[in-house]
Amino acid sequence: GRPATAAAMVAVVVYAAFVGASPSVLRAAAMGIVMLGARLAGRPGSALSAVVFAGAALAAWQPLIVADAAFQLSFAATLGIVLLAERLNVLLASALDRLRVPFAAWLAENVAVTAAASAAVLPVTALTFDRVSLVAIPANVLVTPAFFFALFGSFVVAGAGAVDAALGRSLADLAYAPLACFVAGGRLFAGLPFASVSPGPLSLAAPVIVYGAFAIGLRALRRLEAADRAPAPARRVDARLGWSAGLALAAAFVWAGALPAGDGRLRVTFLDVGQGDAILIETPAGHRLLVDGGPSVPALAEALGRALPADARRIDLIILSHPQDDHATGLVGVLERYDVGQALEGPLGGGSAAYRAWRAGLAREGVPVGLATAGQWLDLGRGARLEVLAPGRPLPEAAEGEVNDRSIVLRLVYGRVSFLLPGDVGAAGESALLETPFELRSTVLKLGHHGSEGSTTPAFLDAVRPAIAVASAGAGNPFGHPSPATRLRLGAIPLLRTDLNGDVRFETDGSGLWVRPARGAAKAADAPALLSR
Ligand SMILES: [Zn+2]
Structure with missing residues (x-):
């Protein structure tokens, strides 16, 4: 509902201030707010423009961020969630419902969001880390609940520690136990045979082609969806979005070339x-x-x-x-x-x-x-x-x-x-x-x-x-x-x-x-x- 979404936006801001507004936190917070804002507006179409706008704004503020793997990962993951999660959610929820799985709606939403984000970052991990994980999606779906508990536990421990250091230490397991589960889950999946494969040396063209194919496929899918519904979607918004994304990318590349790394000190x-x-x-x-x-x-x-x-x-x-x-x-x-x-x-x-x-x-x-x-x-x-x-x-x-x-x-x-x-x-x-x-x-x-x-x-x-x-x-x-x-x-x-x-x-x-x-x-x-x- 709307009040819950608005509360979540406040929570994101409080959390960012709480953990210290480092660049990676600011990035994550900006993306989180943008997504929640789009949800509040109730228009999935505006979520896409909002994510592209947030990415362009961050790149204008810190041009070299486009070369940063952490930025690429958060941007790709957010785009994946915006573009894929709702579609997956609908498919999964109806399938799980038919199978009479308990908590079908909750399960479907979590699996859909995690799977959408994990799939969208695969080309980035392939290029940057020379790895394509074959277990990322099931692994992330299974350990995500542990992350929720770890975040909650860390809040409690940090709050208690601020009051009294000994109290904080005595409660530390609240954060440690879920984090240990998180790490153990990661190790378990990473240890499976064929957990990941190396695609070998890739050029920058490879992820561009993969994402391009993905965009074309998604556009075709949207046409089909639009044909099912009555009035045609506003095409002009789409065109403007394409233009602004293109311009933002071009600007980012120009800046990346013009500004050398480091600050000269x-x-x-x-x-x-x-x-x-x-x-x-x-x-x-x-x-x-x-x-x-x-x-x-x-x-x-x-x-x-x-x-x-x-x-x-x-x-x-x-x-x-x-x-x-x-x-x-x-x-x-x-x-x-x-x-x-x-x-x-x-x-x-x-x-x-x-x-x-x-x-x-x-x-x-x-x-x-x-x-x-x-x-x-x-x-x-x-x-x-x-x-x-x-x-x-x-x-x-x-x-x-x-x-x-x-x-x-x-x-x-x-x-x-x-x-x-x-x-x-x-x-x-x-x-x-x-x-x-x-x-x-x-x-x-x-x-x-x-x-x-x-x-x-x-x-x-x-x-x-x-x-x-x-x-x-x-x-x-x-x-x-x-x-x-x-x-x-x-x-x-x-x-x-x-x-x-x-x-x-x-x-x-x-x-x-x-x-x-x-x-x-x-x-x-x-x-x-x-x-x-
Ligand atoms: Zn010495």
Whole structure:
């Protein structure tokens, strides 16, 4: 009925505000409101124009959204529901009714909506994920009720948690149990033989042809339906709709070509992951790099959740500076949450369990692994570059088993601003660096080995001459990092610390540099002042 539909629209808005208005939530909310609005108007024809309008409006606001798989999926699913669900519902309801199935109307509506959405996204999943699921429709129909309970349970748990954290935790199963069913159902269906097939490499033409054929078929169907009923449908509305859809698509493609990805700023975030290193680099061209993963899977997952937009699914390159647990452990979980493009590591290898799990994960996911050697550099686009300064050959002399001095040392350069990321190198690694012809001078220095006493020697500090220093260390760590001796050596150079400041984020347009620690006073580190030293 109408009151229920209007209430549902309010619920969608409240829900969007409740979970935080991230782009993916806004997208889903816009689509949901559009569909409910069309239902309120009682005209399936207007639902189609409304969905196309919502898609065009989102594309006008964020042109690159058309290339985003999440947008393509929500748009296709919504179109599928608008165009197919009601027809399927009528067919199913009468069939189930004839078979005297209990709850026929409810069952028919749910199956129809789920099946319509699942079918409509198949060309997108085939193109983007190289997969066509043969079980998607029955699987979705069966697990959808669990989703409803999970949503309801999450609301209750979040509300209770806001009142009292312990109460929230004690009720957590309300959300966990249906979510576990949801995941278990997905696993069960995915484990069936021939659950999905790979269509092989497809060109963009394939989904265009499939959707085109679908549109022609649907149009023929509408003609037949219209012939059954008396007065002919308003054709002019159809033509206008076609025009506006075409224009919206054309505009989206023009914008997608004109606007490069990324916003022209380089962001470097030293993530607070406890006693270890994890550094997120977001390049001016919109690529994401991660240097090390810290000592824990949940700590890195949370830190990346804080630092990245909610719909981020990809990390283009992960560099492991050296295979020790306080750098490698967190990476093990990244492969499950993100789509990783490439990995880079040093010549060491190693036997730690975390490192082996990381390598096994990379092999499983088919992520190519490159070897970093001094002298390489990576063009990050828009003039940003990442230089590999170490390890060189021969490897610096170090005690047997001492891997710190063989860390990958990186220098990230964008315009007048640069970052030196020396991993865990100590005095031996630093003196090896001083003998290379590489430029070491950098605006920001991450202190080697978490600020330990054996790193950041006076000669090295003199060569780098940073304007600002960062130490990545855990709060109350047993090693006393960053050490008082190192802090003394820094003298007047301001030091930001992940143990005290939380995530420390730098942002630069190539000339200005802004520092935003999560906690504590932001030292007003304006580049002109810093760089003119
Ligand atoms: Zn370390």
